Amino acid sequence: MDARLLHLPMGVFAFKPDGTLLAKSLYPMDPEGAAARIGGLESGYPPEETMALIRELRGKGYKNFIVDSEALARSLKKAGIKATYAKAEAQGWLQSFFENPGRMAVELGFVEKEGDYHAFVHRLSIALTRFRIKKASERKDSLLVQGVAALEEIDRVANLLLSRIREWYGLHFPEVGKLIENPETYLKIVANLGHRKEFSPEKLRGFISSEARVEELNKASKESIGADLAEEDLVQIRKMAEVVLGLMGFRDSLESYISHMAEELAPNTSALVGPIICAKLIAKAGSLEKLSRMPSSTIQVLGAEKALFRSLRTGARPPKHGIIFQHPLVHQSPKAIRGKIARNLAGKLAIASRIDAYGGVYMGEKLREDLEKRLEDIKKGYGSAKARERRRGA
Amino acid sequence: MKVEAHERFEGIYWVIFENGTRFLATENLTPGRNVYGEKLVVQDSKEYRLWDPYRSKLGALIMKGVRRLPLKTGDRVLYLGAASGTTASHVSDIVGPEGRVYCVEFSPRSMRDLVNNVCEYRANMIPILEDARFPEKYRSIVGIVGVIYCDIAQPEQARVLADNADMFLRKGGASFLAIKARSIDVTKKPTMIFEDEVEVLRERGFKIQECLYLEPYDRDHMMVVARFGA
Numbered sequence: 136m137d138a139r140l141l142h143l144p145m146g147v148f149a150f151k152p153d154g155t156l157l158a159k160s161l162y163p164m165d166p167e168g169a170a171a172r173i174g175g176l177e178s179g180y181p182p183e184e185t186m187a188l189i190r191e192l193r194g195k196g197y198k199n200f201i202v203d204s205e206a207l208a209r210s211l212k213k214a215g216i217k218a219t220y221a222k223a224e225a226q227g228w229l230q231s232f233f234e235n236p237g238r239m240a241v242e243l244g245f246v247e248k249e250g251d252y253h254a255f256v257h258r259l260s261i262a263l264t265r266f267r268i269k270k271a272s273e274r275k276d277s278l279l280v281q282g283v284a285a286l287e288e289i290d291r292v293a294n295l296l297l298s299r300i301r302e303w304y305g306l307h308f309p310e311v312g313k314l315i316e317n318p319e320t321y322l323k324i325v326a327n328l329g330h331r332k333e334f335s336p337e338k339l340r341g342f343i344s345s346e347a348r349v350e351e352l353n354k355a356s357k358e359s360i361g362a363d364l365a366e367e368d369l370v371q372i373r374k375m376a377e378v379v380l381g382l383m384g385f386r387d388s389l390e391s392y393i394s395h396m397a398e399e400l401a402p403n404t405s406a407l408v409g410p411i412i413c414a415k416l417i418a419k420a421g422s423l424e425k426l427s428r429m430p431s432s433t434i435q436v437l438g439a440e441k442a443l444f445r446s447l448r449t450g451a452r453p454p455k456h457g458i459i460f461q462h463p464l465v466h467q468s469p470k471a472i473r474g475k476i477a478r479n480l481a482g483k484l485a486i487a488s489r490i491d492a493y494g495g496v497y498m499g500e501k502l503r504e505d506l507e508k509r510l511e512d513i514k515k516g517y518g519s520a521k522a523r524e525r526r527r528g529a
Numbered sequence: 530m531k532v533e534a535h536e537r538f539e540g541i542y543w544v545i546f547e548n549g550t551r552f553l554a555t556e557n558l559t560p561g562r563n564v565y566g567e568k569l570v571v572q573d574s575k576e577y578r579l580w581d582p583y584r585s586k587l588g589a590l591i592m593k594g595v596r597r598l599p600l601k602t603g604d605r606v607l608y609l610g611a612a613s614g615t616t617a618s619h620v621s622d623i624v625g626p627e628g629r630v631y632c633v634e635f636s637p638r639s640m641r642d643l644v645n646n647v648c649e650y651r652a653n654m655i656p657i658l659e660d661a662r663f664p665e666k667y668r669s670i671v672g673i674v675g676v677i678y679c680d681i682a683q684p685e686q687a688r689v690l691a692d693n694a695d696m697f698l699r700k701g702g703a704s705f706l707a708i709k710a711r712s713i714d715v716t717k718k719p720t721m722i723f724e725d726e727v728e729v730l731r732e733r734g735f736k737i738q739e740c741l742y743l744e745p746y747d748r749d750h751m752m753v754v755a756r757f758g759a
Contacts, residue, residue: 143669222665236672253629257652260670264644264656271637447716 138197140185141223142176142204143232144169144259145245145252147185149192152201154227158191160184161245166258173259174266179206189216275400276423282393283418289386293318296379300325304372307331307364310355314348319383326376329369331356403487406499407506408462408480415458416484427485427492434488435459435481459484464510471526472517479509532572539601540623541591542577544570553580553588555622559650564618578622582746585616586680586707589746595739595754599703603627605674607697609661609689610681612639614647614654620678621651631671633657635681661689664696673699677757680707684714687726691733700758704735710749719749727753734758 138157139150146161162169162184172182185207189200193216200218202208211218225233232239236256237249246252271277300322301312308331315321323342328334334356339349390411397410401423404413419437420426426434436443438457446453456477460466465476483506490498516522532554535541542554554570554577561576563569568579582588591598600606602625611617611632621630632654634640640658648654657667661681674697679690690706698704708726710719727737735755743750 141669223668233668234673236669254652256670257648257655260655260657261644261648264640264648264658267658268637268641268644444715 136197137199137201138192139223140188140200140202140207141229142173142182142185144173144236144256145240145243147182147188149188150227150229154224154229156228158188159243160188161243164245164255166255167262169255170259170262170266173263174270176204176207177267178270179210181207181210274422275396276417279393279396279400279414280418280421282389282396283414286386286389286393289382289389293379293382293386296375296382297322300372300376300379303375305361307361307369307372308356308359309361310359311352314352314355315343319380322376322380322383326373326380329373330364330366331359331361401488401491402497403490403499403502404484406497407483407487407502408459412458412461415461416488419458423488423492427488429485429488431478431481431485434484435477468514469517472513475513476510479506479513530570530572532570532575532577535591537596538591538598540625541598544577544579553582553591554578555580555619558622558625558653562650564647565613565615578619580619581615585619586743586747586750586752587616587619587678587705589743589750590705590741590752590754592746593741593743595741595752597738597754599754599756600624600676604676605629605631605672606676606678607631607633607671607674607693609633609677609679609693610635611643611656612636612680613642616678616680617643617654618647618651621647621654624653626653628653629674630654631657631667631674633659633661633667635660661693664693668696671697673697674702675699676703676705678705680705682709682712684712686713687729687733691730691735694733694735694757698757702757704753704755704757706730706753706755707743708751708753709747710751719751723751730755 137152139152141148141150146159148159149157151157162172162182172184175182176185189211198217200211200216201221202211202218203220203223205220208218208220223229237252240246240252241249246255297318304325305312311321311324315324320342327342328338334353336349336353339352343349343352393414394410397414397417398405401413401417404416408416416434416437417423417426420429436454436457439454442454445451455474456465459477459480462480464480465473468476483502487499487502490496530544530546533543533545535543540555542556544552544554546552557569557576557578563578565584567581570577570579580588582592600620600623602623604624605628606620606624608617608620608630611634614632617630617632624630630653632643632648634643634656635658637658640656644656648656655670657670659666662683677690677693677698679686679693681689683689686706686708690704694702694704706726708723710722713722713726723740727740730737730753735757737753737755739754741752743752
């Protein structure tokens with residue numbers, strides 16, 4: 136015999152296939168408690184009331200259960216109870232309930248008046264929604280997405296502030312800016328030495344390896360055309376340089392944090408393109424699951440949306456690659472075969488992200504090997520005499 | 530400054546300032562509290578919330594002079610795509626304490642704002658964190674409603690509205706569909722997109738009553754007002 140099980144806000148209900156109410160187990164009239172039970176059901180932990188009802192029904196001879204939760208169907212099957220998942224059919228008692236839940240709640244004695252049921256549902260839905268929001272933000276890839284966004288913002292901000300310091304310090308000693316390109320070295324010199332009269336070959340050697348450069352800087356510090364600034368003015372600039380150095384240090388540790396997380400979250404994808412590009416792809420897609428649902432053609436151009444939509448709108452040439460351009464396999468190869476490489480890489484990425492999203496084995500090495508073999512063929516095709524001739528003719 | 534009732538629509542007001550400018554408003558269900566930074570004005574010990582048509586498509590619809598607005602005190606509304614509650618809060622004001630607004634929203638981030646800033650204080654708003662494409666998932670919470678307001682920016686908006694109507698909307702009930710051309714097909718001409726969506730509604734048993742473009746409040750947006758299964 137079949138029994139249909141349904142979880143409603145008031146409790147668990149069992150019906151015969153024709154819609155007649157068989158049995159029920161009401162929850163206590165406590166919105167937070169009811170929300171916890173429903174939330175638990177969604178996470179794969181059915182409420183006590185459900186299990187008690189199932190036991191009762193089995194005692195009465197009911198063997199097959201049609202339930203409204205896939206998680207529940209699975210765990211019942213594992214426990215050896217015949218169960219399937221199916222959407223609820225609105226007949227009989229259920230039909231009346233769906234049409235007027237408040238009135239049915241009063242009839243069942245769950246509440247005294249309809250307004251009370253509505254107030255119960257209001258608090259229940261708030262508690263249940265809060266529970267679901269919490270579950271959603273506990274997902275690891277949310278952290279990854281935020282981390283990547285933070286990294287990109289830090290890069291922008293650090294760059295902006297670095298330009299400002301170059302201008303500002305440049306009032307005092309403009310020659311340094313031209314001589315020292317490296318941001319970190321420049322900032323360290325400004326922060327540690329400050330006034331140009333503090334510059335000396337011994338001190339400079341602590342920051343610069345090239346002896347020639349040390350010489351030039353030392354000379355420039357004696358002959359600078361910049362203004363002489365007071366200590367209290369230089370202090371501001373030096374403090375700011377320290378701040379940016381701190382930011383850049385944090386940036387490095389953030390990058391390594393993101394790398395580790397990407398390798399843990401998506402080992403196959405990280406093995407193919409490296410953890411940072413992997414993280415950027417996941418961030419652009421929104422989540423690992425979303426990335427896994429994308430066809431490889433989308434992955435190929437993730438990050439090139441401006442060019443993509445422009446080509447769709449105007450019929451111009453479509454972009455060959457987006458974020459994946461950052462991978463050396465793509466940007467270091469000759470322009471003519473980048474499209475093929477990007478396409479093949481995206482194909483493997485689609486496979487890798489699906490394995491990662493749905494909990495599979497690690498086969499990053501095999502994927503990489505397959506890709507490299509394919510790329511060999513592409514390069515051979517490109518370098519062959521026939522191909523060169525074809526290109527010359529065209 | 531004075532407050533006047535709207536000529537045709539219940540629960541909606543005009544706030545007229547000294548310099549002559551008119552602003553749409555609804556009576557605040559939760560006096561002293563605003564939702565999205567909107568201005569609160571008091572007259573005769575009643576508090577009103579100014580309704581910004583640039584931030585709310587329903588507000589824009591009214592400013593564009595829609596002839597009939599099937600939304601009144603006591604109505605039960607299923608709101609698909611409630612987001613952070615900007616428009617939904619005004620619907621809540623209009624339907625009042627005897628009405629109900631079931632707010633379906635897919636994004637946990639928006640829903641967080643909706644729950645903490647809006648539903649917590651309004652007993653007539655029920656938050657539902659679900660995908661509107663699967664109405665059976667919230668069937669046990671939502672009963673039968675008289676109005677469905679749909680603003681979900683998805684490619685199959687009309688179909689989603691129709692599926693929800695089949696399950697929840699009573700015969701003769703009203704529906705609002707905000708169509709954003711860009712969400713359906715970024716390359717097709719907006720007018721074609723609007724026609725296609727309206728056609729889907731007709732096929733699913735809706736009688737179209739009014740269609741209005743929302744310019745200048747929103748670009749390439751159209752609002753369709755329809756009656757279900759008349």
